[in-house]
Structure formats: structure tokens, C-alpha cells
Amino acid sequence: MNRRSRGWTVRRVVDSSALPARELVVTSAILARHAVERPAALCVIGPDGRRWTWAQALEQARRSAAALAGLGVRRGDHVLIFLPNGLDWLRAWWGVSSLGAVMVTVNVAFRGETLRHVCAESGASLIITDGELGERLEQLGLDHLTVVAPERLVDADGEPPELDPPLQPWDIHAVNFTSGTTGPAKGVLTPYLATYLGGVNAMGENGGLTSADRWLVDTPLFHVSGQMTALVCMSAGAEMAVRGQFAGTRYWQVAAEAGATHSLLVGTMAASCSHSHRRRPNGRTGCGWSCWRRWWPSPRRSGPGSGWRSCARSTGRPRSARRC
Numbered sequence: 001m002n003r004r005s006r007g008w009t010v011r012r013v014v015d016s017s018a019l020p021a022r023e024l025v026v027t028s029a030i031l032a033r034h035a036v037e038r039p040a041a042l043c044v045i046g047p048d049g050r051r052w053t054w055a056q057a058l059e060q061a062r063r064s065a066a067a068l069a070g071l072g073v074r075r076g077d078h079v080l081i082f083l084p085n086g087l088d089w090l091r092a093w094w095g096v097s098s099l100g101a102v103m104v105t106v107n108v109a110f111r112g113e114t115l116r117h118v119c120a121e122s123g124a125s126l127i128i129t130d131g132e133l134g135e136r137l138e139q140l141g142l143d144h145l146t147v148v149a150p151e152r153l154v155d156a157d158g159e160p161p162e163l164d165p166p167l168q169p170w171d172i173h174a175v176n177f178t179s180g181t182t183g184p185a186k187g188v189l190t191p192y193l194a195t196y197l198g199g200v201n202a203m204g205e206n207g208g209l210t211s212a213d214r215w216l217v218d219t220p221l222f223h224v225s226g227q228m229t230a231l232v233c234m235s236a237g238a239e240m241a242v243r244g245q246f247a248g249t250r251y252w253q254v255a256a257e258a259g260a261t262h263s264l265l266v267g268t269m270a271a272s273c274s275h276s277h278r279r280r281p282n283g284r285t286g287c288g289w290s291c292w293r294r295w296w297p298s299p300r301r302s303g304p305g306s307g308w309r310s311c312a313r314s315t316g317r318p319r320s321a322r323r324c
Contacts, residue, residue, distance in 0.1 A: 034058075038237065078124040079104065
């Protein structure tokens with residue numbers, strides 16, 4: 001494919017044979033694959049305890065897509081998602097993706113002019129939000145945005161339109177905005193493949209994740225870390241236990257209650273958990289599940305001391321991961 005850009009001819013050449021199959025990478029294709037192969041297996045547990053099997057997850061995605069299509073969303077359109085972690089977030093994501101539209105994720109901490117900037121820059125005309133988050137929008141007077149409550153995506157009738165051609169790993173599925181700490185937040189175009197490759201080697205199937213595992217998803221889904229975790233879990237057929245936020249000093253208790261075998265800890269999250277490591281509810285030392293955490297170089301150790309490390313599950317089976 002050729003296109004002109006500032007006087008230069010840009011050619012995009014994709015060797016699809018060198019890429020993972022779309023059924024491993026594209027959310028709608030992943031849901032369809034598992035719904036056929038293992039429809040009654042558990043896909044996700046929400047913060048409120050609700051459970052979706054893979055067949056139910058696919059049905060939720062289709063209803064969401066049908067509702068959004070009825071609101072005028074088409075392939076390539078941008079749709080803002082301004083929701084906390086939960087099943088509503090996943091339903092919105094999967095519905096947007098099933099239409100070939102692009103989700104624009106919004107940090108739930110944004111408000112005021114920062115929120116206005118993201119909404120204006122997103123190129124979206126529709127936002128999925130509710131509750132206190134929706135009240136922040138009302139204060140901004142963003143009349144160009146159609147506000148859709150997540151409940152409207154639940155009971156739509158009909159089937160979403162078939163995509164021709166079907167979505168591929170290199171298609172854009174999200175615009176993720178930077179935190180805006182050094183200037184106005186900037187939107188980053190994110191293909192499915194980037195999200196998948198960002199997690200599959202360390203956290204996904206190449207890191208040993210299987211359909212017998214359950215991942216504690218408590219990093220924000222509006223952030224690439226949450227999206228990578230969710231996507232590689234879906235790809236491997238692993239279960240997800242979605243929680244609203246990091247539990248802090250209650251982390252080990254929450255992880256044990258969720259039955260999690262894997263989790264993602266970043267920066268100070270890992271430091272916080274290390275202090276309560278010996279106070280786990282089952283009284284054991286070491287990790288009972290895989291715990292991916294960021295080891296930052298200390299004043300006395302740098303270079304090889306940094307990078308991703310993991311704790312191996314204490315199941316007795318071989319693991320390439322590093323034990324705590």
C-alpha cells in the first residue's frame with residue numbers, strides 16, 4: 001500500500017506469514033475461537049463476582065457491537081471509554097473492537113482541562129461512561145460528545161455487521177494517551193500486535209501461561225499494562241479475575257481470594273507487596289502464584305539488576321521464572 005506523506009512515498013509491506021495468527025491477537029477473533037473450542041470454560045470474573053464463560057463473553061461482545069452500530073459507530077471510528085475496571089469495561093472494549101472501531105482509553109483520574117484535552121484530541125463523537133465520571137463530563141460542556149451509559153450495551157438485538165476484510169494483527173485497536181506529566185497528554189496509536197507482543201513473551205503463552213491459570217487483573221485497563229495482561233490472558237485461554245484497583249496492603253489476601261496464579265506488579269506496587277510478603281493469609285513463605293514485578297536498579301546494583309523478573313508458582317512443576 002502506498003500513500004503520500006510530506007512529499008515522500010511511504011510503502012507499508014506486511015509479511016503476514018511472519019506474524020502470529022489473528023486468532024491469537026485480535027480480540028474478536030480470540031473470543032470466537034474460544035467460544036467454539038471451549039464455550040463453557042470460564043473467561044472472566046468481575047469485581048462483583050459475576051462470571052462469564054467464553055460463550056457468554058462472545059455474546060456480550062456481539063450485543064455491545066450491535067448496540068454501538070445502532071448508535072452509528074462504524075469501522076475506523078474512535079470511541080472513548082471512560083470507565084473503571086470491570087465487566088462493563090471489557091464489554092465496551094470488545095464491542096468497539098468487534099466493529100473494527102478504535103477505542104480511546106481515558107484515565108479515570110483525568111478531570112477538568114486534562115479531560116477536555118483528551119476528549120477533543122481523540123477525534124471521537126461518542127463516549128461510554130457513567131456515574132461520577134460522567135458528571136465530570138457534564139461540567140465541561142462537551143456538546144459534541146454523545147454520552148452512552150454502559151447499560152445500553154447489554155440488551156441490544158441483532159447481529160453486528162460482518163467485517164470485510166476481517167481485522168488483522170496490524171490494525172489499530174486503541175489510542176492510549178500518555179499521562180500528561182510533562183505536557184498535554186498525547187494519543188498513541190496502538191495496533192493489536194503491539195499490545196500482544198508487549199506481553200506474550202513475559203506474561204503470556206511464551207512465559208508459560210496456560211488455560212489452567214488465572215490472572216489477577218488489577219492494573220488499570222485504560223493503561224497498556226492492563227490491556228496487555230488482558231489480551232495475552234485471552235489469547236492463552238487463561239481466566240481473568242478483574243478487580244477495580246490495586247489492593248495495597250491487602251494484596252496477598254485479594255490474590256488468594258481470587259484464586260490467582262499470576263499477577264502484574266509495577267514499581268512501587270511490588271515494593272508495597274514485599275513488605276507484607278511474610279503476612280500472607282496461608283502462612284506460607286515465598287509466592288504461591290506468579291508475580292511479575294519491576295526490579296529497579298538500586299544505588300549499589302545496576303545494569304543486570306534491572307529488568308523484568310518473576311516469582312515461580314510453588315506447584316512443583318518446572319518453571320523458567322525466577323523464584324522469590
